[in-house]
Amino acid sequence: MGFIADSLNRIQPSATIAMATKARELRAQGRDIISLSAGEPDFETPQNIKDAAKRALDEGKTRYTDVDGIPELKAAIVAKFSRENGLTYRPSQVSVGTGGKQVLYNALLATLNPGDEVVIPAPCWVSYADIVLLGGGKPVFVATTIDDGFKLRPEALERAITPNTKWFLFNAPSNPTGAAYTRAELKALTDVLMKNSHVWVLTDDMYEHLLYDGLEFFTPAQVEPGLYERTLTMNGLSKAYCMTGWRLGYAAGPEALIKAMCKLQSQSTSNPSSITQWAAVEALNGPQDFIPRNNAKFVERRDLVVSMLNQAKGLKCPMPQGAFYVYPSCAGALGKTSAKGAMIKTDEDFVIALLDEEGVACVHGAAFAGSPAFRISYATSNELLKEACMRIQRFCGNLK
Numbered sequence: 231m232g233f234i235a236d237s238l239n240r241i242q243p244s245a246t247i248a249m250a251t252k253a254r255e256l257r258a259q260g261r262d263i264i265s266l267s268a269g270e271p272d273f274e275t276p277q278n279i280k281d282a283a284k285r286a287l288d289e290g291k292t293r294y295t296d297v298d299g300i301p302e303l304k305a306a307i308v309a310k311f312s313r314e315n316g317l318t319y320r321p322s323q324v325s326v327g328t329g330g331k332q333v334l335y336n337a338l339l340a341t342l343n344p345g346d347e348v349v350i351p352a353p354c355w356v357s358y359a360d361i362v363l364l365g366g367g368k369p370v371f372v373a374t375t376i377d378d379g380f381k382l383r384p385e386a387l388e389r390a391i392t393p394n395t396k397w398f399l400f401n402a403p404s405n406p407t408g409a410a411y412t413r414a415e416l417k418a419l420t421d422v423l424m425k426n427s428h429v430w431v432l433t434d435d436m437y438e439h440l441l442y443d444g445l446e447f448f449t450p451a452q453v454e455p456g457l458y459e460r461t462l463t464m465n466g467l468s469k470a471y472c473m474t475g476w477r478l479g480y481a482a483g484p485e486a487l488i489k490a491m492c493k494l495q496s497q498s499t500s501n502p503s504s505i506t507q508w509a510a511v512e513a514l515n516g517p518q519d520f521i522p523r524n525n526a527k528f529v530e531r532r533d534l535v536v537s538m539l540n541q542a543k544g545l546k547c548p549m550p551q552g553a554f555y556v557y558p559s560c561a562g563a564l565g566k567t568s569a570k571g572a573m574i575k576t577d578e579d580f581v582i583a584l585l586d587e588e589g590v591a592c593v594h595g596a597a598f599a600g601s602p603a604f605r606i607s608y609a610t611s612n613e614l615l616k617e618a619c620m621r622i623q624r625f626c627g628n629l630k
């Protein structure tokens with residue numbers, strides 16, 4: 231349709247959101263659907279955070295705020311970076327937006343010119359490439375392999391960088407693979423970046439706290455202080471704080487970049503919800519003890535799902551160390567036909583037939599630039615996970 235902007239024709243709707251929506255629609259029609267498609271914890275937002283929001287309402291904190299965040303929240307973010315990441319920022323180096331997604335969007339749209347390349351390890355979160363494309367840039371995927379635990383090799387990063395590379399977009403623990411890096415592994419990547427001084431680093435630390443097996447979290451500017459001047463360290467409250475619907479994300483980096491992001495936001499959404507910002511102050515400054523409690527449940531679910539999926543014919547599911555996703559390969563299912571006669575040629579065929587025939591909603595690997603595979607979010611109850619994995623086993627067992 232000629233009426234729609236060319237820029238919009240460059241992008242796809244978010245596949246994770248599309249699958250979650252489809253699952254909700256089928257359920258509304260009365261179908262028995264288990265949705266493992268959306269990346270969102272099933273845990274409630276902690277009570278102290280909800281109470282802070284109620285207080286903010288009662289105290290009339292209901293007006294416009296500074297576009298990129300109230301001073302109290304910026305102070306809490308500065309303290310968080312110092313306490314948890316050993317990074318020193320001034321409040322003027324901090325930007326707050328309506329979800330991590332908006333912060334990433336601001337950063338990329340505020341910096342990309344036509345032809346600028348963004349190096350993205352793949353598989354990667356669905357939205358990265360589309361935001362880059364919307365901004366007129368060029369996503370450059372660097373493939374990782376299941377045998378490397380989906381971790382980027384330094385030599386692969388080196389090969390992907392060209393004179394046109396503007397950003398390296400890094401995300402660990404990763405959505406969709408759960409891949410996480412040790413300090414030494416991350417240092418090997420930052421060493422490459424130190425040799426390429428024209429490349430800026432956008433690190434999406436959204437899953438920082440969702441890390442298992444005793445692994446410790448590190449962020450690029452922390453392991454390599456030499457990158458501080460060209461790194462945007464982004465994070466948010468959706469995942470670890472169970473606040474997906476509240477919409478709050480933030481980032482810290484060089485002041486000129488932060489100002490440019492604020493300029494863009496001032497002409498789009500203005501400030502994130504004032505109520506949410508006050509809740510976020512409590513989230514960051516308040517007790518953090520629910521995080522390890524939730525993580526213990528995530529580990530139990532992860533182990534259950536990995537074990538059951540590895541018993542499904544044709545699937546191979548590595549054990550991830552972070553986030554709440556597993557990313558099994560379905561290579562062994564391709565070229566087969568399902569019980570109801572669907573030809574499984576791609577991972578998209580696989581997830582569509584699985585939803586049709588067994589009522590389990592997952593997201594196909596092609597959406598994450600990593601085929602043939604699919605993503606399962608295990609942020610749901612053990613009972614539902616067990617039932618879903620049994621259905622997946624049955625579906626795979628029936629493939630001929």
Ligand code: PMP
Nearest residue numbers: 269329330331355405466468479
């Ligand atoms: N980055 C990654 C890797 C994510 O998985 C998500 C959401 N699932 C986001 C950013 C954005 O999160 P939000 O906008 O909810 O803060």
Ligand code: GLU
Nearest residue numbers: 244246247267268269405
């Ligand atoms: N990011 C989450 C996911 O990967 C939520 C949906 C979205 O924003 O993509 O499922």
